[in-house]
Amino acid sequence: MLKIAYYPGCSGxxxxxxxxxxxxxxxKALDVELVDIPDWSCCGSTPAHTVNHVLSAxxxxxxxxxxxxxxxxxxxxxxxxxxxxxxxxxHKMDDPxxxxxxxxxxxxxxxxxxxxxxxxxxxxxxxxxDLIKGKVVKPLSGIKIACYYGCIMNRxxxxxxFDHHENPMAMDNLMALLGAEVVPFPLKVECCGASYxxxxxxxxxxxxxxLLDAARDVGADAIVTACxxxxxxxxxxxxxxxxxxxENFRIPVFYYTQLLGxxxxxxxxxxxxxxxxxxxRLALGRIKQPQQAM
Amino acid sequence: xxxxxxADADQGFTAEVEARSHQNVKTxxxxxxxxxxxxxxxxxxxxxxxxxxxxxxxxxxxxLKCRSIWLCGSCQSCTTRCPxxxxxxxxxxxxxxxxxxxxxxxxxxxxxxADSFLESVERxxxxxxxxxxxxxxxxxxxxxxxxxxxxxxxxxxxxxxxPHPIQGREQVAxxxxxxRKGGKNA
Ligand code: SF4
Ligand code: SF4
Numbered sequence: 218m219l220k221i222a223y224y225p226g227c228s229g230x231x232x233x234x235x236x237x238x239x240x241x242x243x244x245k246a247l248d249v250e251l252v253d254i255p256d257w258s259c260c261g262s263t264p265a266h267t268v269n270h271v272l273s274a275x276x277x278x279x280x281x282x283x284x285x286x287x288x289x290x291x292x293x294x295x296x297x298x299x300x301x302x303x304x305x306x307x308h309k310m311d312d313p314x315x316x317x318x319x320x321x322x323x324x325x326x327x328x329x330x331x332x333x334x335x336x337x338x339x340x341x342x343x344x345x346x347d348l349i350k351g352k353v354v355k356p357l358s359g360i361k362i363a364c365y366y367g368c369i370m371n372r373x374x375x376x377x378x379f380d381h382h383e384n385p386m387a388m389d390n391l392m393a394l395l396g397a398e399v400v401p402f403p404l405k406v407e408c409c410g411a412s413y414x415x416x417x418x419x420x421x422x423x424x425x426x427x428l429l430d431a432a433r434d435v436g437a438d439a440i441v442t443a444c445x446x447x448x449x450x451x452x453x454x455x456x457x458x459x460x461x462x463x464e465n466f467r468i469p470v471f472y473y474t475q476l477l478g479x480x481x482x483x484x485x486x487x488x489x490x491x492x493x494x495x496x497x498r499l500a501l502g503r504i505k506q507p508q509q510a511m
Numbered sequence: 512x513x514x515x516x517x518a519d520a521d522q523g524f525t526a527e528v529e530a531r532s533h534q535n536v537k538t539x540x541x542x543x544x545x546x547x548x549x550x551x552x553x554x555x556x557x558x559x560x561x562x563x564x565x566x567x568x569x570x571x572x573x574x575l576k577c578r579s580i581w582l583c584g585s586c587q588s589c590t591t592r593c594p595x596x597x598x599x600x601x602x603x604x605x606x607x608x609x610x611x612x613x614x615x616x617x618x619x620x621x622x623x624x625a626d627s628f629l630e631s632v633e634r635x636x637x638x639x640x641x642x643x644x645x646x647x648x649x650x651x652x653x654x655x656x657x658x659x660x661x662x663x664x665x666x667x668x669x670x671x672x673x674p675h676p677i678q679g680r681e682q683v684a685x686x687x688x689x690x691r692k693g694g695k696n697a
Contacts, residue, residue: 259636372587
């Protein structure tokens with residue numbers, strides 16, 4: 218069994234609760250043991266790196282040091298924004314001078330000995346697809362989905378080291394494996410407007426609106442994402458987007474772990490479909506019921 | 512069209528951006544690839560390749576008081592696609608750091624949001640979304656920000672009413688404290 222340190226990220230405790238619970242449930246079902254990092258703190262998210270890179274790295278490095286204290290060298294997080302901060306901090310601390318500046322801000326120094334990956338990368342690279350396939354009890358056949366990775370899970374490639382930076386396929390392959398019809402989605406790595414929802418809603422309305430429009434164009438019943446910020450912009454703000462752009466989008470936006478969990482037959486309570494703002498029932502209804510044994 | 516006088520170049524500015532970003536901005540040959548892929552161009556006053564040119568030609572004032580550096584979403588499209596391997600997004604970040612340090616805040620709501628967020632982290636060790644919203648609304652005076660979303664979020668139990676303070680919150684507060692003492696060189 219694969220054992221790995223788990224960094225849930227702040228939004229997993231609030232606006233993306235269902236991502237956290239479904240991530241934990243699918244990992245358990247697929248024999249990936251997530252061990253919570255004790256007393257983890259915020260990675261600083263976007264605001265920290267727009268203020269100062271040493272400050273930003275120190276907020277991440279406190280957590281990396283916590284992983285080191287667990288005696289582990291591998292960590293994982295569902296959130297691409299946390300992932301970017303943790304990985305960028307490690308990447309920059311390869312420079313000893315930078316590492317010294319970071320450690321000067323910390324109580325417990327960070328050795329920089331932890332490799333952090335997204336949960337998606339862990340599932341894609343460490344879990345045998347045949348094992349997943351063997352555990353599918355409710356194939357996703359009948360539903361057409363657009364896989365949206367967001368801008369930073371794979372970029373820049375020298376730092377993120379996962380999948381392709383212009384045309385990632387990990388989520389597409391996973392969804393196809395589960396039986397869904399994956400439609401080609403040209404805006405896979407375009408930005409949704411990031412954290413500007415509050416200070417500059419107009420930017421998010423325009424950029425996320427473009428994504429919804431493209432998903433409709435390719436005939437998707439739903440969008441599937443791996444990022445809490447993307448999910449919030451596309452789902453929670455879909456009504457605002459409709460008002461701002463005089464549109465009438467009604468496209469549910471799932472976390473990939475919710476659909477994976479559905480296919481694996483995980484208890485609905487852990488998948489949290491009722492937490493989605495755009496009603497997903499119509500889309501879920503397209504999934505054909507498995508044939509009953511004669 | 513705005514005209515810049517090349518004779519006014521502040522070479523020290525170019526050198527500082529290069530030193531703080533570890534990038535060689537001289538290799539930018541203005542191909543425009545970064546701008547072509549930048550989703551934020553519509554909201555910018557200078558496109559990202561224009562910022563690169565302004566940095567090259569030492570136009571400190573124009574760069575530090577522009578809107579673009581505050582609006583960059585750090586999507587990494589420019590960095591990923593630059594044929595000269597310049598980390599363009601990093602340069603945008605560094606210019607924003609310098610603008611902050613010199614007291615510019617051309618997109619005030621963006622700055623206030625970042626400040627409110629970090630204040631929340633400093634206080635609780637983790638971001639506390641509801642407290643962050645309250646602090647943002649107070650500081651920005653934008654009291655009606657997203658009130659239309661409140662019922663959706665609350666009904667779904669997505670915003671805990673209480674922060675999740677952690678045991679190490681003092682360690683986190685000390686990170687900020689030491690950072691402030693160290694200044695821009697941390
Ligand atoms: S892509 Fe690179 S070389 Fe081309 S304009 Fe942008 S920064 Fe300059
Ligand atoms: S990182 Fe910033 S400047 Fe570069 S493409 Fe994205 S939004 Fe534009």
